Amino acid sequence: MNRSLEEDLERYPRISLTRLPTPLQALPSLSAKLGPRLFIKRDDLTDLTFGGDKPRKLEYEVARALAQGADTLVTCGSSQSNHARLTTAAARKVGMDCVVILSRDQYQQLQGNLLTVYLMGAQVHLVETSSHWDLKPHVQNVYQSLLAQGRKPYVIPVSGTTPQSSLGYVRCGLEIARQMREQDLQVDAIYTPFGTGGIFTALLLSLREQGITCPLIGISVNQKRASCYEQLETWWKALCSLLDRDPGGPRGVFEIHDEFIGREYGDPTEDCLDAIMLMGRTEGILLDPVYSGKMMTGFLAHQAAGRWSAEHTILLLHSGGGPALFAYAEELGMHLKKRGVDILS
Structure with a gap:
């Protein structure tokens, strides 16, 4: 008889470093502005020194x-x-x-x-x-x-990112599935940043095993799609080995997009800065210019292209990174002025 993911995870040592679970919240103001019913998984609210994934x-x-x-x-x-x-x-x-x-x-x-x-x-x-x-x-x-x-x-x-550390996001997938059941929530897509690929791959494995079959959409923050797929394969095989899962098992629909990176990793593109402003001004939630801002940029581009409508429900993963905003103060200030904000000096 196959063991559950929870049982298999117990085989690996883990030390508690932060408060879990993190909230899964509705975004009513942003939803009203854009149309689709939007939710956010607040992994920026882990409580270890300003939080994050x-x-x-x-x-x-x-x-x-x-x-x-x-x-x-x-x-x-x-x-x-x-x-x-x-x-x-x-x-x-x-x-x-x-x-x-x-x-x-x-x-x-x-x-x-x-x-x-x-x-x-x-x-x-x-x-x-x-x-x-x-x-x-x-x-x-x-x-x-x-x-x-x-x-x-x-x-x-x-x-x-290692095979063992990615187990943390296998656990997160279980957490998301449990919160969706508790909130009677069914979603049409889940958006995440894609950096080294460990989070994306672990969520893909975990969510599929929990019966969540909607597209998992990764927005690359640093590398081209082909490299992202290579990393996905690496982590998928490693996680399947750790958890005694068949690496040939079904993965369902998933996507990785690389067109929102900008010039390089950490490039605060104009669309990314607009995404940060939009989330801040509708929900009072600050995204970062490197990860969650790029994820939001990808979602907003798809929304603007007509992919999502009022009939759809979307979940966004906020992976944290807020302290980095302050290092981008010059770019953010220039962008605010460009958008008509009168910044006192």
Whole structure:
């Protein structure tokens, strides 16, 4: 007899780092403005240091680190990395040290996520690199240095995505399914950001097993569709292996869109800034320019093209990232002025 996902998840160690479940809320004002009935999954409201999606992943990675006797978490990302903020917070919560290796870029002012990392006492290395996705050699150098000092480091990769950490979003899929049942909610599509692909893949697996068959739509924030599909295959096989599922099982309808990235990862496109303003001015919810703002950009483009009408119900995943807004103050200020806002100075 096949075990349930809940039973299979219990086989893997996990440490509680944040308050769950996060709310699944209606968006009445935005719905009235756009037409479709809209809901949002508030993973920006995890309560670990300004929240976001990473605590769900880190609950598994930190448990593994503690089981191995590690005393220091080591990770990497962009200068305004949400993952660096939340890995540092997780380390402090369980009494560990943290080292973060961050790429130098145009957003390295001492504010937003970078400020929080310093406030929580992480050891910060800012390095020159073409992309924060290429920091692995720098991480390895720091890892070896810590070993030489007699420390016990544990490395968590960029964005925190591993097969084990993705189990956090298998759990989230179960949580969404339970909340939909409680609210008697049926949706026509679910939108998520697509970064490294762990969240998207884990939700796809979990939601399908719970009988939720609507399209899962990923909006890429950093890479072309072909690379996204490659990552989906990697995480799908790994998760199926961990959870004893057939990798050839049905996945249902899903989509990945890469046309909303802009020039590069973290590019605050005009449409993205408009999406942030719209959500803020209708619902008082702030999206970020890197992940949730791009997800919203994709949904709004599909809505404007006539894909969704008043007969449809859509669920949006807010993955957090709010502190990064402050590093984009200049771009946001210019955009507000462009939209006719009189900013006092």
